[in-house]
Amino acid sequence: MKQFIDSVLKSKIRKAMPVMTHPGIEALGYTVKQAVSDGRIQYEAIKYIADNFDTIACMSMMDLTVEAEAFGAKINFPEHEIPTVSERLLADAAAISELKVPTLDAGRIPQYLLANRLAAENIRNKPVFSGCIGPFSLAGRLYDMSEIMVAIYIEPDAMEQLLSKCTEFMINYCLALKATGTQGVIIAEPAAGLLSGDDCMTCSTQFVKRIVDAVQDDTFTVILHNCGNTGQCTHAMIESGARALHFGNAIDMQQVLTDCPADILVFGNLDPVTVFKQGTPESIQSDTKVLMEKAGKYSNFVFSSGCDLPPFTPEINIRAFLNAVNQYQ
Amino acid sequence: MNKELLEKLSECVEFGKINQASPYPPQMKGQPGADEITREALESGIDPSEILNDALVFAMNKVGQKYSENKIFVPQMLLSAKAMSASMAHLKPFFASGAVKRKGTFIIGTVFGDLHDIGKNLVAMMVEGAGWEVIDLGIDVKAEQFVDALKAHPDAVIGVSALLTTTMVNIKPVIEAIKAYSPSTKIIVGGAPLSSDFAAAIGADGYSKNPQEGIELLDKISA
Numbered sequence: 001m002k003q004f005i006d007s008v009l010k011s012k013i014r015k016a017m018p019v020m021t022h023p024g025i026e027a028l029g030y031t032v033k034q035a036v037s038d039g040r041i042q043y044e045a046i047k048y049i050a051d052n053f054d055t056i057a058c059m060s061m062m063d064l065t066v067e068a069e070a071f072g073a074k075i076n077f078p079e080h081e082i083p084t085v086s087e088r089l090l091a092d093a094a095a096i097s098e099l100k101v102p103t104l105d106a107g108r109i110p111q112y113l114l115a116n117r118l119a120a121e122n123i124r125n126k127p128v129f130s131g132c133i134g135p136f137s138l139a140g141r142l143y144d145m146s147e148i149m150v151a152i153y154i155e156p157d158a159m160e161q162l163l164s165k166c167t168e169f170m171i172n173y174c175l176a177l178k179a180t181g182t183q184g185v186i187i188a189e190p191a192a193g194l195l196s197g198d199d200c201m202t203c204s205t206q207f208v209k210r211i212v213d214a215v216q217d218d219t220f221t222v223i224l225h226n227c228g229n230t231g232q233c234t235h236a237m238i239e240s241g242a243r244a245l246h247f248g249n250a251i252d253m254q255q256v257l258t259d260c261p262a263d264i265l266v267f268g269n270l271d272p273v274t275v276f277k278q279g280t281p282e283s284i285q286s287d288t289k290v291l292m293e294k295a296g297k298y299s300n301f302v303f304s305s306g307c308d309l310p311p312f313t314p315e316i317n318i319r320a321f322l323n324a325v326n327q328y329q
Numbered sequence: 330m331n332k333e334l335l336e337k338l339s340e341c342v343e344f345g346k347i348n349q350a351s352p353y354p355p356q357m358k359g360q361p362g363a364d365e366i367t368r369e370a371l372e373s374g375i376d377p378s379e380i381l382n383d384a385l386v387f388a389m390n391k392v393g394q395k396y397s398e399n400k401i402f403v404p405q406m407l408l409s410a411k412a413m414s415a416s417m418a419h420l421k422p423f424f425a426s427g428a429v430k431r432k433g434t435f436i437i438g439t440v441f442g443d444l445h446d447i448g449k450n451l452v453a454m455m456v457e458g459a460g461w462e463v464i465d466l467g468i469d470v471k472a473e474q475f476v477d478a479l480k481a482h483p484d485a486v487i488g489v490s491a492l493l494t495t496t497m498v499n500i501k502p503v504i505e506a507i508k509a510y511s512p513s514t515k516i517i518v519g520g521a522p523l524s525s526d527f528a529a530a531i532g533a534d535g536y537s538k539n540p541q542e543g544i545e546l547l548d549k550i551s552a
Contacts (some may be wrong), residue, residue, distance in 0.1 A: 076444060078442070078495070080495060081493055081495040081496070084444045084445070085444075086444055145447045146407060146446065146447050146450050149403050149404040149407050150404060150407050150408055153345075153352070153353040153354075153404060154351060154408075194402060194403040195402055195403070195404060196402045196404075196405075199402070199404060230399060231399075232399060273494055273521075273522040274524060277494055278524075278527075310493070310494035310495070310522070311494070311495055312494075312495075
């Protein structure tokens with residue numbers, strides 16, 4: 001994996017990796033519900049992306065509920081949208097104290113490990129990245145996102161305990177993902193983007209860093225994604241130790257690239273909704289050109305969407321984006 | 330004395346001091362919070378309208394401004410909203426009796442099919458803090474629930490939220506149902522994937538990208 005990062009850094013050609021699995025699911029005639037429930041179907045979708053799009057790498061799904069479900073959260077499964085947590089699992093500090101860290105056979109975790117293993121075994125033309133939720137975002141899903149925002153100040157000890165349990169599970173899960181043979185993991189920590197830089201450091205970074213320290217090496221890279229960050233969390237993201245950082249569309253990439261060390265890969269950040277889904281091939285070409293002018297001179301920059309491409313994003317737009325990345329070098 | 334109490338209350342709301350037991354903010358630890366000070370203000374004879382307008386609305390406006398300028402973030406904003414709610418609980422009898430008038434009524438909910446609520450909650454709290462009565466219908470709200478709420482509050486403005494690209498399209502039938510029942514009712518929309526163009530295309534009367542913009546939009550609509 002170090003070789004992959006070094007090759008990107010040394011290359012004069014900028015590459016692209018939009019965050020996407022939905023186009024594969026749709027092209028193969030599956031529903032999202034099938035893909036998040038069946039590891040073989042998810043693998044087929046990943047393989048389709050790997051085979052049919054000129055991207056620098058591909059990735060497994062990030063539905064961001066599989067980990068909460070393993071802890072016991074109830075999940076709602078729409079046919080064509082990513083699942084959501086349907087009710088709060090933990091009501092108070094006592095519930096946190098009693099919470100057991102789940103084993104890796106809970107819920108859909110085995111299906112996700114299967115999808116990652118099949119992808120790692122069968123996709124040989126580019127790296128495969130696993131996907132998972134970050135510890136603060138997971139804790140928010142278990143405790144309620146609005147409530148955890150207040151609880152980090154009102155009940156800091158209970159939140160520390162919850163975050164530690166989430167982190168313990170995420171370390172185990174990421175080690176299992178690593179064992180499937182993928183080349184890295186994208187840790188999505190969107191809720192941390194709602195925090196100040198200091199709170200991000202306290203409530204997210206120090207826990208993400210434990211995961212990074214446990215799994216990252218020359219064969220396995222952590223890509224930390226925080227799409228809520230508008231600039232206040234960039235320093236905290238860098239401090240995580242992740243070798244690659246992924247940014248959302250709410251941030252100025254030129255500023256990010258100035259702020260980030262040159263040996264960290266930086267991914268970002270065209271709007272997945274207004275640019276990819278609602279745009280046209282012409283508008284996306286134009287938006288890609290603007291991003292190239294801002295960020296293309298940085299050798300550690302990789303073109304990407306600011307977040308997961310939504311269901312039913314027109315494939316023609318994705319191809320226009322990839323063509324534009326090649327065209328505007 | 331009155332002015333001093335209102336200033337203390339305003340400070341509690343601005344900095345999120347809910348009550349004496351709350352450890353936040355650290356510099357006010359052990360001091361009375363919005364809960365205790367509101368009670369004291371009412372016992373000392375301060376007009377509830379003054380409490381609402383000169384302390385709560387004043388403080389929440391500062392909170393909204395600071396949030397818009399990235400000087401505070403979601404936790405600080407929610408703590409301020411909690412402090413405001415602790416104060417507002419003491420004012421409820423005066424709202425019910427009509428002794429205190431609010432700017433209007435705002436019905437809000439996350440559209441059917443969508444279970445996300447943090448953005449909707451922020452807007453609801455900030456709008457309440459701006460002096461509106463807020464009827465929060467929660468998440469996964471169907472068109473008929475909005476219409477039923479409108480029947481109970483005929484002069485209300487309605488806010489509809491969505492977080493997903495697959496659920497934002499559900500806002501249009503909600504708007505159509507509300508307009509079919511009451512063409513003059515104003516409807517504003519918001520949520521991460523929405524835009525002003527999308528809002529206009531589905532027949533909404535306005536779009537706001539953050540709570541503060543939502544408050545300004547409501548003030549404009551109700552003027």
